[in-house]
Amino acid sequence: MVFYYRQGEVPKKRHTVFMKQDKLLREEVFGLNGFSGRFSLLYHLNPPTRIAKLGEWKNNVLEEWKDAGYRHHKLSTSKLRKSNDPFLDRIALIFNNDVILSYVKIDEGETKLFYRNADFDEVYYVHEGEITFKSVFGEMELSQGDYLVIPRGTTYKFDFKKSSELFIIEGKQIEIPKSYRNDYGQLIEGSFYYNRDIKLPVLKTFDEKGEYTLVIKTIQGYQSLTLDSNPFDVIGWDGYLYPFALSVYDLEPITGKLHQPPTVYTTFTANNFVICTFVPRLFDYHPQSIPISYYHDNVDADEIIFYSSGQFMSRRGISKGDITIHRGGHVHGPQPGAVESSLNKRSTYNDEVAIMVETQKRVKLTSYAKEVDDPSYPLSWYT
Ligand SMILES: [Fe+2]
Structure with a gap:
C-alpha cells in the first residue's frame, strides 16, 4: 500500500526500548527492496524468529502442458476438483516467470496452518464466499467481489465462513497504479477508485504459546516450520506495507x-x-x-x-x-x-x-x- 497507516500501540521513536507490562517488545522491520523500499515496523510480544522445529520441504515445480500448441483457450473452473488447502493445494493453471494464476474451491472452516509467500505478492479475488482474513497486521472480512492484496512476506491464514472459490494471482510489485497517485499518495480525480474504497486490516493480538505451523512458499516449493508462539502477537505497527482489500463493486x-x-x-x-x-x-x-x-x-x-x-x-x-x-x-x-x-x-x-x-x-x-x-x-x- 502507498499510504501511511498505523494500528495499535507503537513507541514514540522507532528503534527504542518499548515495554509492555514489564516485557520488552520485539521490533521487526518488514520491508521490500532492501532498506530502500516500502516497509512497516511491527512490535511483537515474542521474537518472530523462534523456530522450534523445521518441518519438511516439498517441491512444487509447475508441470507444463507441453503440447498445448499456440491458440486461444477456454478453461472451465467448474470442472476443477476441490482443494484441501488454499495455499498448499491451490490449482495452478497458467504461469510464466512473472505470474502464476491459480484457482481454489474450498469448504467452510478455518485453516490450521499459517502461510507466507516469500517470492510473490498475492491477490485473492473472492469469486464466491465469505472469509475472515487473519494476519500479523490484523483481520478483514471479505465477501464476493473483493480483491485481497497481500504483500510478499506477510504471515496470514483464513477462516472460511462458508464454502468459497478464489481466483489467485501471484506476482511481484502488485500495486495501485502510479498514474492514479499524486506526489502524496492520494488517488487523484479520474482514478478508477479512491482511498476511501480501500479496506484495511484491524489489529487483533494473540498472546498464546503452543505449536504453530507456518508454511513458507517459494517459486520452487514449500518449507514448513513450527513456531512456539502464535505469530499474530503484534500489539502495534505502522508504515506503508500491509495487506488491503478492494471491492469490485466500489470501482468507478x-x-x-x-x-x-x-x-x-x-x-x-x-x-x-x-x-x-x-x-x-x-x-x-x-x-x-x-x-x-x-x-x-x-x-x-x-x-x-x-x-x-x-x-x-x-x-x-x-x-x-x-x-x-x-x-x-x-x-x-x-x-x-x-x-x-x-x-x-x-x-x-x-x-x-x-x-x-x-x-x-x-x-x-x-x-x-x-x-x-x-x-x-x-x-x-x-x-
Ligand atoms: Fe481482448
Missing part, C-alpha cells in the same frame, strides 16, 4: 463517447502484467457507437480473462467461472452476431464482472489446465 468505471480500451479498467499494476476489472457500466453515447469491443490483436500480450458473473456481450458459450486465454498474434473479439445485438444496448448487464490479467510475456499452461480445456474454443468465432 470510466465511460466515453466511443469504446474505451481495457486500459481504463486497470486496477493494479505489477511486474510485467496488469490486472483490470470489467464492471457494470453504461455504454458509449455516440449515436452510432458500437458498444462492444472491436476485433483486436495485442501482439505483445497474452490476455487472460476470468468471468466472475453476468453475461458477456461479446462472448457466447462463456459460463460463470470460465477463464479464456487470448494469445498475442491471434485475432479475437466479438463472436458472430454479438456486434449486431449490442447496437441498441445502453449498458452492460448489471452484474457483469470479469477480471483480466494481461501479461507482457507469453504464458504457459499447466497439466491441470489441459484437463479443463475446451479444444473447440478457437473455432467459436466460426459459426
Whole structure:
C-alpha cells in the first residue's frame, strides 16, 4: 500500500526500548527492496524468529502442458476438483516467470496452518464466499467481489465462513497504479477508485504459546516450520506495507463517447502484467457507437480473462467461472452476431464482472489446465 497507516500501540521513536507490562517488545522491520523500499515496523510480544522445529520441504515445480500448441483457450473452473488447502493445494493453471494464476474451491472452516509467500505478492479475488482474513497486521472480512492484496512476506491464514472459490494471482510489485497517485499518495480525480474504497486490516493480538505451523512458499516449493508462539502477537505497527482489500463493486468505471480500451479498467499494476476489472457500466453515447469491443490483436500480450458473473456481450458459450486465454498474434473479439445485438444496448448487464490479467510475456499452461480445456474454443468465432 502507498499510504501511511498505523494500528495499535507503537513507541514514540522507532528503534527504542518499548515495554509492555514489564516485557520488552520485539521490533521487526518488514520491508521490500532492501532498506530502500516500502516497509512497516511491527512490535511483537515474542521474537518472530523462534523456530522450534523445521518441518519438511516439498517441491512444487509447475508441470507444463507441453503440447498445448499456440491458440486461444477456454478453461472451465467448474470442472476443477476441490482443494484441501488454499495455499498448499491451490490449482495452478497458467504461469510464466512473472505470474502464476491459480484457482481454489474450498469448504467452510478455518485453516490450521499459517502461510507466507516469500517470492510473490498475492491477490485473492473472492469469486464466491465469505472469509475472515487473519494476519500479523490484523483481520478483514471479505465477501464476493473483493480483491485481497497481500504483500510478499506477510504471515496470514483464513477462516472460511462458508464454502468459497478464489481466483489467485501471484506476482511481484502488485500495486495501485502510479498514474492514479499524486506526489502524496492520494488517488487523484479520474482514478478508477479512491482511498476511501480501500479496506484495511484491524489489529487483533494473540498472546498464546503452543505449536504453530507456518508454511513458507517459494517459486520452487514449500518449507514448513513450527513456531512456539502464535505469530499474530503484534500489539502495534505502522508504515506503508500491509495487506488491503478492494471491492469490485466500489470501482468507478470510466465511460466515453466511443469504446474505451481495457486500459481504463486497470486496477493494479505489477511486474510485467496488469490486472483490470470489467464492471457494470453504461455504454458509449455516440449515436452510432458500437458498444462492444472491436476485433483486436495485442501482439505483445497474452490476455487472460476470468468471468466472475453476468453475461458477456461479446462472448457466447462463456459460463460463470470460465477463464479464456487470448494469445498475442491471434485475432479475437466479438463472436458472430454479438456486434449486431449490442447496437441498441445502453449498458452492460448489471452484474457483469470479469477480471483480466494481461501479461507482457507469453504464458504457459499447466497439466491441470489441459484437463479443463475446451479444444473447440478457437473455432467459436466460426459459426
Ligand atoms: Fe481482448
